[in-house]
Amino acid sequence: MKKFWSRFLGNPRVYLGLIWLGLLLLVAISANVLAPTDPFAIVGKPMAPPGGEFWLGTDSLGRNVLAGLIHGSRATILIAVLATLFAVAFGTLIGAIAGYYGGLIDNVLMRFTEFFQTIPSFLFAIVLIAILSPSALNLVVAIATVSWPPIARVVRGEVLTVKSREFVQAAVVAGQGDAAILLKQVLPNTLSPLIVTGSLLIATAILVESALSFLGLGAPNLMSWGFMIGAGRSFMREAWWLVTVPGIAILLTVLAINLVGEGLNDALNPRLADL
């Protein structure tokens, strides 16, 4: 474990990622202190450029872009993390059962997974939101629904290799039940690829959420970065800051998550890192 930390933190790119994510987390937690007014409140002259009374300007209705950015970090992170957690939980369940039991169960579960995989995930998310109607909870459901299949496949693959190891066979001989073997012996050993895939999934979830909000399918009462870009895209030529500011925020966040994710990957799979 010591080796892991030294490998993980010895990577300068991981530092950059962690700093940005830490800052973001801080902003998200203290959003109500940093920007006490409702981010939807009309506070000034519409389309005021950055640098005036409002540091990052105002949008087409005179809403403070900085307040939107601060509150948007909260919505964006919350939705992405929750969706990822659901996706990881469900994907792990399906993958573990399929990999551990094999045979018919494996076949059925994997065909089920493939069914979800064959639908282009973003289009699927659009359809789900159209059916469920846009809201924060439904965004989480939609993003989780389109994100779990890769997790299931990764976990199944890992479970397949781990379950043939001697210590698992020993546990079987020792008379442990299936649930105990899965939870105590098999799953802990599949954790490293899961952490890496899961962390990268957060980045994808942010992008999907932003893209949905951009199309006007985001939660209508929730200020998110994608919403800001969607509302600002018609004014790209006269008010560049409306899309640029939240766009850069999304870019940096996704980049930071990828850096940390790769760092995790390098640290957890040192053999791969050396290649």
Added chain:
Amino acid sequence: MNRRIVLALALATTALSSLPAMAQKSGGTLVQITQPEPPNLAPYISTSAPIGQVTAKVFDGLLEYGFDLKPKPSLAESFEVAPDGKAITFKLRKDVKFHDGKPFTSADVQFTIMEVLKKNHPRGIATFRDVTAVETPDAHTAILRLAIPAPYILKALSSYESPMLPKHVYGQGDIKTHANANTPIGSGPFKFGEWRRGEFVRLDKNPSYWRAGLPYLDRIVVRFIADASTRTAVLEKGEAHVAGLGAVPYNDAKKLALRPNIEVSTKGTEMISPIVELLFNTKQAPFDNPKVRQAISYAVDRKFVIENVWFGFGKPAMGIISSNFQPSGLFAPGIDFTVADRIERANKLLDEAGFPRKADGTRFEFTHDITPYGEEWQRFGETVQQNLAQIGVKATLRYEDLPKWLKRTYTDYDFAITSNFLFNLADPVLGVHRGVHSDRIRPGTVFVNGSRWSSPETDALMDKAAVETNDATRGKLYAEFVQRVSEASPVAYILEVQFPTVINKQFKNVIDTPLGIYGNFATVHRQ
């Protein structure tokens, strides 16, 4: 001698104006942008917005209209309403030929109205409801027989609303799946040329058009460009010359107006008269109370909405009837909800209605449904949400797709307030009555009385105005009607949208009817 010259000049001017062909330059191709691409070119069975922008140039109507909404001759040289209002006699032109060379006669009028529009046209079903027969005493006379007087029919005979079809073509086979649905044949100034799907429709000059010397243009090309910013760029560069009705976003139209080669006109919606409104569910607390409804109406900042959501393309609505009916004397203003002390008034009304502010400053909460027509509607919802917060009313926004929203609003009535977009059309009977009349409370029928408010008094006023043939008397009836509706405020009328039409200055006379881009473009010419 002076007098003689003046007379001669006057004669000369009359002569010139009656021969416009000589004064204007013929030729040229006008490129119009229509968005989206029409599903078909069958305006007699569908009122889908893009269809008419193409077909109004191919077909003729019995009448045309001036900006005052008064009828002008077209296929009908003249018309006469019987003293009891139960018959309208049209004298038809004798020199009109369809694009296939066959003459236009009263049989075509009878076929179009009785067999096609009355049975199949979404609005024609209502417009021609009381037409019992179309008599054709000779080839150039058509008499509409009516069960009760229906003066509004005279407002609905344009080439856009009621295109006259050749019976020998559209009378063959099933009208709903007709072979010519995508290759229309009419008598209008332009003949259908070609439709390349996803790209354009080409309309060619009709050389044997019955108006001598017209049209001036050789060709109209209607282009379909899916991306909004490309449409704007193409107009900016002069590669396309005309676009309207949603083809150009409002903020882009505002920008294009600043270009020296472009003119942005807000005329040409006088027969459409769209009104943005907030529809209340008047059968449900708290909006069953007229004081609450008035308070909401006061609270909405109409000027802000017009400036920042519709980018200046509108004016505050003064009541249920659009100010576009002013020239015909049918307009009257209701309560002025734009007064300076509107917030105080709204607060006072809510206090009186029994909704005092609670400890947290709010009075009550509700869910505001947003019309799923695009982003300006979302911005409108967000603005209203902020406006209402000022008077302690908390709105939560809900945005669903069109079928769900329509069902919620007009079938299940499962809403508190929804934004809405209703057109006054060419006459209050066609566009206004449906919003508040008790016989238009019809679950499942869309764009009728969704607030479910009505009163015997307003019903009676509308019923009288519908059969009244004298405009002055109708005006008086409507003035009282508007006042009563305004007091009850089952709907908050927010703004009259003035759709911008973007026009390249090379072309003149583009918007010369109250139907705007739905006009026939016969007199459009290059400078």
